[in-house]
Amino acid sequence: MGPSTRAFLRRTALTTLKTAGLFHLVKNSAWRRERLLILCYHGVALEDENQWRPFLYIDLKTLERRLEILQKGGYTVLPLDEAVKRLFQKDLPPHSVVLTFDDGTYDFYKLAYPAIKSFGFPVTVYLTTYYSDHQHPIFGLVCSYLLWKARNLATVKLEEFGIRHPVDLRSEQARQMAESELSQWVDGLDITGEQKDQIACSLAQRLGVDYQDLCRKRLLHLMNEEEVRQLAKDGVDFQLHTHRHRMPQKEELFLREIRENRVRIIKATGRAAKHFCYPSGAYRPEYYSWLAQEGVVSATTCDTGIAHFSDNPLLLHRLVDTSGRSELEFEGWATGVSQFISSGKKAPKAYRAD
Numbered sequence: 001m002g003p004s005t006r007a008f009l010r011r012t013a014l015t016t017l018k019t020a021g022l023f024h025l026v027k028n029s030a031w032r033r034e035r036l037l038i039l040c041y042h043g044v045a046l047e048d049e050n051q052w053r054p055f056l057y058i059d060l061k062t063l064e065r066r067l068e069i070l071q072k073g074g075y076t077v078l079p080l081d082e083a084v085k086r087l088f089q090k091d092l093p094p095h096s097v098v099l100t101f102d103d104g105t106y107d108f109y110k111l112a113y114p115a116i117k118s119f120g121f122p123v124t125v126y127l128t129t130y131y132s133d134h135q136h137p138i139f140g141l142v143c144s145y146l147l148w149k150a151r152n153l154a155t156v157k158l159e160e161f162g163i164r165h166p167v168d169l170r171s172e173q174a175r176q177m178a179e180s181e182l183s184q185w186v187d188g189l190d191i192t193g194e195q196k197d198q199i200a201c202s203l204a205q206r207l208g209v210d211y212q213d214l215c216r217k218r219l220l221h222l223m224n225e226e227e228v229r230q231l232a233k234d235g236v237d238f239q240l241h242t243h244r245h246r247m248p249q250k251e252e253l254f255l256r257e258i259r260e261n262r263v264r265i266i267k268a269t270g271r272a273a274k275h276f277c278y279p280s281g282a283y284r285p286e287y288y289s290w291l292a293q294e295g296v297v298s299a300t301t302c303d304t305g306i307a308h309f310s311d312n313p314l315l316l317h318r319l320v321d322t323s324g325r326s327e328l329e330f331e332g333w334a335t336g337v338s339q340f341i342s343s344g345k346k347a348p349k350a351y352r353a354d
Contacts, residue, residue, distance in 0.1 A: 013341055014332045027073075027095050027335035036087045036307040037334060038080075038098045038300060039066075040318040044111045046219055052148045054323040060111050062323060066330060067119045070097060075334060080124040080237055080275055084298045084316075088309050097334065099123040100300065100318065102241060102277055104132060104228070106221040113231060125231075126241035126277035126300075129264040132228065136197040137220040143182055143200055145220060147175045150207035161185065161203055225268045232269035239275040240265070240296065247282050251290055258294050275299070276314075288314045306339050 017023060026032055043049060043057040050057040070077060076093040078086070083098045099116065101108050104127035116123050131138050137145075150156070151169045158167055158178065162185020167178045182203075186196060204211035214220075223231070232238055243260035258276075265273045274297050278287075281302025291299055291314055298313045305317030319333045332338035 010341060011326065011328060014328050014337065017337055018328070018331075023331065023335045023337055026337045029336075032336040033092055033094055033096075034090065034308060035336060035339075036078075036083055036092060036096050036098060037336070038083075038100060038307055038316060038318040040300070040302060040320045041099075041101045041112070042103060042320075043105045044107045046107050046110065046217060049107075049145070049219065050323045052145055055320075056322075058321065058323050060115065063112060064115050065327065066321065067115060067121065069327065069331060069334065070121070071119055073331075073334065077121040079122040080239065080298075084275070084313065087307060088313065090309055095334070095336075100277070101125045103128050103245070104222050104238070104241070106218040106223055106227070109223045109227045109231065110218075113236065117234070122235070122237065124237040124239055124275070126275075127228065127238045127261075127265060128222070128241040128243065128245040128279065129261050130193070130244045131222040132224060132268075133264065134193050135221060135224055136193065137200065137214065138222070139186075139193070139196045139200055140179075140183060141220045142214070143203060144175070144179050146200070146204050146207055146209050146211075147178060149209050151175070153207065156207070158182075158203075158206065161199065161206075225264075228265075228268040232271070238265050238269050238271075239273045239277065241277050242279050245279045247279055247284075247287070249284065249286075251286070254287065254290050255294065258291070258296075262294075278302075283315065288312070304342055306333070306336060 041058060041063070044063055045051075045057045045059050050059050073095075075095045075097045077097050077099060078093075080098050080100065083092070083096060086092045086096075099121055101112060101123065104125050108125060113123070147167075147169060153169050155166045155168045161182050163178050163181045168174045186199065189195075201211045204214070228238060240258060240261050242257040243264070244257060246257060248254045248257060262273055265271075274295055276291055276296045276299040278299060278301055283299070283301060296314070298316060300316045300318050302320050303317045304319060306319075307316045311317070321330065329338065
């Protein structure tokens with residue numbers, strides 16, 4: 001059974017269940033009250049990023065519509081720290097929800113937060129801090145974006161960027177292979193972030209994309225320290241997401257990522273962070289004791305599901321909301337109905353931002 005067939009069957013099932021009154025019944029049930037829906041977002045498109053990576057970016061109108069559904073539906077949107085405490089104390093209010101955004105992109109500051117604030121909802125940002133310190137586009141993302149922007153160029157030669165074969169930019173598969181080769185080439189160079197940015201700038205020139213304009217608009221940038229400070233003063237909660245958006249398998253390097261991340265969050269917000277989100281949703285069993293050692297009390301994944309008090313607090317599922325998710329599907333998860341027809345998918349590579 002292909003993805004399109006599964007999606008059709010899922011929509012048909014949800015339509016039938018909603019018509020039969022199951023959405024209302026499950027939403028107001030004792031079963032739903034014991035569970036916490038943690039919503040996950042990544043970026044809100046400043047321009048066309050949602051067309052390039054619809055599983056990573058959502059458009060502003062869709063986000064606003066999601067918030068409207070939560071408000072009109074009477075959902076209880078809680079701050080993350082309070083929600084986690086009440087989840088494990090078995091004291092959640094009816095139909096509880098938490099809003100989280102990963103990475104801390106500039107578009108959150110520019111677009112997402114003003115929309116969320118207008119609804120009066122609390123929100124948590126899991127902030128990765130390297131590109132907050134260094135105000136360049138995120139290297140892996142910007143190279144992918146540049147290749148996509150030049151998709152009408154047909155076949156180009158990019159040997160100077162470690163890509164051995166001509167690339168048909170009209171082909172998504174060919175672009176992905178080129179991204180992989182470029183990434184492997186850069187990894188082998190052992191260079192600084194500044195040097196990586198110079199490579200991205202050169203790639204843009206080679207493809208005929210205005211890199212300076214992209215930087216002026218701050219596409220694929222993270223918030224800088226001052227922007228984080230402003231939002232923290234306004235009540236935005238900032239939590240741990242590692243410094244370099246990496247999950248080293250050596251304990252010493254792993255702990256360094258957490259500690260460097262925490263130091264920068266404290267500097268910008270004046271508050272210590274104790275909640276964590278796994279970059280790209282990647283986790284391993286050894287991470288749990290390392291996180292506990294650092295005083296982390298909860299950790300979220302990108303695995304699909306609704307959190308329950310019987311869950312490991314360092315393995316909390318979320319719903320990654322994307323441009324491709326219909327309002328019916330979103331409402332199905334908000335009520336809890338979709339939990340019964342979900343396959344419990346793990347995070348796909350499409351969410352990776354490093």
